[in-house]
Amino acid sequence: MSHTTHTTTDIRNEKAPAASFTYAAFLLAGLAFLLVAPMFFYPIFLMKLLCFALFACAFNLLLGYTGLLSFGHATFFGGAAYFTAHAVKEWGWTPELGVLLGVAGAAVLGLVMGFVAIRRQGIYFAMITLALSQMFFFFCLQAEFTRGEDGIQQVPRGHLFGFIDLNVATNMYYFVLAVFIIGLVVIWRFVNSPFGMILKSIRENEARATSLGYSVAHYKLGAFVMSAALAGLAGGVKSLVFQFATLTDVTWQMSGEVILMTLLGGIGTLIGPIFGAGLVVTLQNYLATSDFPVTIITGVVFMVCVLVFRRGIIGEFYASRLGRRLGFEHRQ
Amino acid sequence: MTMIFGIPIQAFLGQLLIGLINGSFYALLSLGLAVIFGLLRVINFAHGAQYMLGAFVALLLLQYFGINYWIALFVAPIIVGVVGAAIERTMLSRLYKLDHLYGLLFTFGLALTIEGTFRYLYGAAGQPYSVPAALAGGTNLGFMFLPIYRGWVVVISLVACIATWLLIEKTKLGSYLRAATENPVLVQAFGVNVPLLLTFTYGLGAALAAFAGVLAAPIYQVSPLMGTNLIIVVFAVVVVGGMGSIMGAIITGYMLGIAEGLTKVFYPEASNIVIFVIMAIVLLIRPAGLFGRDA
Amino acid sequence: MKPLLQVSGLNAWYGESHVLHGVDMTVGEGEMVTILGRNGVGKTTTLRTIMGIVRERKGQILFDGRDMMDVPLHRTAHAGIGFVPEERGIFATLTVEENLMLPPVVAGTGMGLDEIYELFPNLLERRTSPGTKLSGGEQQMLAIARILRTGVRLLVLDEPTEGLAPVIVQRIGEVLKKLKERGMTVLLVEQNFRFASRVADRFYLMEHGQMVADFPVGELPERMDMLHKVLGV
Amino acid sequence: MAINAVQTHEEPRVVLSARGLTKVFGAFAAVKDVDLDVHHARVHALIGPNGAGKTTVFNLLTKFLQPSAGTINLLGTDITNTAPDKVARMGLVRSFQISAVFPHLTVLDNVRVALQRPNNLATQFWLPMSSLDRLNQRAEELLAAVGLADARNTVAADLSYGRKRVLEIATTLALDPKVLLLDEPMAGMGQEDISTVSGIIRNVAKERAVLMVEHNLSVVADICHHVTVLQRGEILAEGDYATVSQDPRVRTAYMGTEEA
Amino acid sequence: QSASDGKVKIGILNDQSGVYADFGGKSSVEAAKMAIEDFGGKVLDVPVELVDADHQNKPDIASNIARQWYDTEQVDAIMELTTSSVALAVQALSKEKKKINMVTGAATTDLTGKQCSPYGFHWAYDTHALAVGTGGALVKQGGDSWFFLTADYAFGYSLEEQTGTFVKSAGGNVVGAVRHPLATNDFSSFLLQAQSSGAKVIGLANAGLDTANAIKQAAEFGITAGGQNLAALLFTLAEVHGLGVEAAQGLTLTEGYYWNLDDQSREFGKRFFERTGKMPNMIHAGTYSSVMQYLKAIEKAGTDETEAVAKALHEMPVDDFFARNGKVGANGRMIHDMYLLQVKKPGESDEPWDYFNVLSTIPGDEAYIDPAKSGCELVK
């Protein structure tokens, strides 16, 4: 039982007061880097990276801080991409409204999926979310507005608030960056809030939380919907970046990918998933034009991570001598 | 022509039978999953890959050694089972002391690796494997033409299911297995070699998947992706059945196969999702699944 | 008396925490020995280390003259040691009777089923229900009962009376005495001092991962002061 | 309602009552037709042999299990069909037979988590963590009351067994329950902890009702005003400890020939 | 005479690991290489380079790669493009970026219809040619009632629709259709429906693995034995090889090329075989042809600038071992002769890969939609 309630054994609290200074320094450096990055890197690549990083962070909000492993997050990511793309392309909505519709749609999907899945825990939860997302996949495959295998193509990026032309690559980039930062701030606030505290206690001892009068299911559902909405934010923006919404984003492989990103970066660390996403996206980009099948690499990385590298890049860094010297204490 | 719900009775019965055949695969696969899950608490995501391996091993045995179907039916599961056991021993067994989710993630990676590798080596296109001569042809049942081979699949998978059920519920080995699920250290302290037991179990589960794979080879093309999506349907079957019981896995497998078959008659568009819809409904009414124990 | 179990200089760790700091103790053939000590001093750990469940260990354990340090966990029972853990370890997926029949018999000297049901009539009544549907006390009985079947020579019991009604505690006391008459050796950890004083031949007092005193039951009266100080009884 | 009507000024009022409480598992009746009245400002003990159904009664009262028959009334409201978290919010809070703390939270946070809900600080996902600081004062009072003030910043997992139980009581008190259900609060405790916890329970019961399961009869004798003896799911005897402990049926069924 | 950036770079973008990997795949890359080598490795005195990538049949992956190629890697033209969804996506992008794309893998007529591009060319075949070829042949043999097993996406619909129209115009009728998801394992219940429909012909409006599976299972359920005919509307040498002649015998199919047609095609076939270990189908040969024609067009235009090259491509006739009597319509459709083929019986083939009897040649103007009626707005 303790196994199913404490979902991940080595989830760390990142709230290390000693680290706050170093942490702030890192954050500033990261931000500065992102601000100037488009001068050095291919902007589309950077935008893709930011979208996936946000997606992974949203996913981690659920796994890392509530202990729920969802194997169906592609539904929210890809679903939102469809909603946004459709609103922008067919109804002529402005990009920001389109993205908001994506977020709202993802939240609704999250509510529905969460409502069904939250009844079971641990691996069951994972399997149920997987199955439900597969159901959504088939829905998208058959629904009229998604255009099946073709996807919604040539989505116009349009003008932000009606006057900032997003077809200009730098405009689009800073729009994506702004969304990314907003997303992260929301996650950070959510985790470090009274609500987040209750989530933590539920993860620690569910029966006890119930006996203290918390309706556990509602809190989990709340976290699930929040995570879904943020995943939707990432998906909606992605559809504008690539001007595309397709089935790829609602497949279960996509759900697997976001798990990999989170695992690789460090479950339960705020910034780990960003690094995980960065690595996976870079790797995919590199392999996309090479001979070697991506799935083999993905698979092997998965196995290696699980076997010897469970804390992920950032988790290992925090636990390393250097990390500890910098003040990122960690405890089991 | 006699009609039933606006459908010719022949078509209805035919689809029912086809549902039963598909149900045999669901049953065999969900049984293997249940065995592994029951004892290792690992959701074996690689089950679909092992099913595919079974078919491939049979194919390769035929191509390189001229080994026929009947022998492959036994040899392929053994080979895949041994490979599975080796993987369990060297890798999976390190994860037991951790959260069960890591087992799921590991086997997920394993599935990607195996499928990716086979796809790399053999391409995604299917390769044919012919029905053994003794089972070729078909009989006319009046309402449909039943390929003998498919009839054989129904019968043999039922036999395999019942044999496995007896092994686990009615033997001493079975009670060791079940006890080791809950408290391996204690069972070991009682003098049972638990690590060996777990290795055996994983091997058994993988062998069951491979067995289904060999059975499938003559029906479907042997392809690296044959298990990829199937496994998710089987997960849903397992959730509907409830993880508690081996028997539940078997019965649900057949039932959902039939439900799916009937959907193809009445509302074909929904045939892909009917199992998932049933899953959602069952979860709302009985969160533990039809045969599951309360969480 | 011929020593059946000899432990010397036993150290044990849980990860980085060093719990046993050189435990020395001896249990003679046919003897019933009780380890007393406060919460957390390492009593359970001592038993688990002797069983080989805790494997980060150093020192020496001789059972019947045989070195047990390199014996894998699943061979310990076959050497003749049976274990009843503190948390009882009843299997939920097995019925009461399956639980009872689970541990492999290691020697022909164990009790028969009838004998066991006679000792624990509750178990007979609930024979076919799942193990963990038993109440706490019934589970404790089952945990002891199933080891009695196997014919081990040394019975290692961790707080067998915890959470039990006084009548049952009494019954268990009687069972232990009976077992002793049959020549069974028992190593017991107990918080319930009154119970321990009724059944044991000899006591070890444990503090901070070491045995700090060792005395036979006869010396109990003159030791009361010290026990009072250490245990608060 | 009828139950409340009978209360008089002399007798402490009934806050929790069950009538005809029954729980059947398959063919096995674990609890049969039990009537129980728990009074304000009283410590009520539920004792009985193992398997008598005590924990089951607790599970029924707190709605962790749904009764097969019978009714439960809490503070004048029928809760027979109410969800467990709702029951807890109405003021009926339990502890568990196996200790229940949040192991990786500090002692202070353990108590604060319990305080969040009554203070309406549980669902705000937009507020910073520091908004919880206004719970600190009350939390520290509670910790001081049970003698855990010094362990404020210790992670709960690092506490000794006895102190975990004490912490659990502190978190339970944080909800300011009207009725407190304690399942074997002394199990596994050393003697010195037992006296501490007895003292705490006695104190707590001054302004609320306590129902506890306990096998340690000296504790029962010491702090309980009223004892109900359960056997095979049925009430065998009831009364104060002196009366009950003289009852020959209780002696044979539960206590044995001598006091433990 | 100049090339913009000192080189001409061609990208082959296709499915190299998925369900259609055998259809074109890595071998198409090899075909493109052969074309470049045969051309001499240089055009307008600058080297010709080749890059390739696997799009896994996903339009988004494909358009990402294409975008990156165009934006950062100076790719001048993209070829092959298996699968309609991918081809449409990349063609739209190419149009926006003013780059040339030449499609050999995908089938949909939309590429030269509603979604045509001034820089987009459709080279090897399309759904209309298949409908006319295979559909027409079967109607002629008396198959006047049809039931379709259709892959549930744009390509399947378009193939079903065009074949259906053709069947009806030839006096036949369509009694029903059932849609199956892409990559279906088990066709038994669909086949059962087809069987109980009583149609004379069961049209397989799908491709690759799906078609092969359906054929195999139809035999198993005694459907072919029961007198119904199968029409594999899109089936090539590669799939026949995969399925085996035993199972495929007697099938009628349409291709734009067959290696054993004449000396010219045999010559290419043999050379291709030496490099890849298999004989080319129309996708491989078509890819060779499109690359070759592209280089010729650059030479003719004297620049690799898109507008000029596109103009040359539209103007130049195509005549090589692949395309006989080929010409390019204003909508980008390369119109050339197609062949109606039938799979030989196991005993009949006298050398490996000799799988087909040629039933007839379908003249390009019959096989393809008249550009003026294609719905492409470029045709005025």
Ligand SMILES: Nc1ncnc2c1ncn2[C@@H]1O[C@H](COP(=O)(O)OP(=O)(O)OP(=O)(O)O)[C@@H](O)[C@H]1O
């Ligand atoms: N699995 C574990 N990991 C880390 N530390 C442990 C573990 N189990 C026990 N300990 C610690 O080791 C010490 C000794 O524990 P042990 O269980 O042996 O005590 P005990 O004497 O049996 O106490 P009790 O009377 O409460 O059962 C304690 O401080 C305990 O916290």
Ligand SMILES: Nc1ncnc2c1ncn2[C@@H]1O[C@H](COP(=O)(O)OP(=O)(O)OP(=O)(O)O)[C@@H](O)[C@H]1O
């Ligand atoms: N979920 C259940 N299903 C079936 N039987 C159960 C269940 N829960 C409890 N029982 C049975 O009901 C009876 C009462 O159990 P309960 O746990 O209430 O006893 P208890 O009085 O608390 O005993 P103890 O003092 O040993 O903890 C026992 O015989 C037990 O086996």
Ligand SMILES: CC(C)C[C@H](N)C(=O)O
């Ligand atoms: C076989 C194929 C690659 C054809 C493809 N399905 C298309 O849409 O054109």
Ligand SMILES: [Mg+2]
């Ligand atoms: Mg202990």
Ligand SMILES: [Mg+2]
């Ligand atoms: Mg109890």
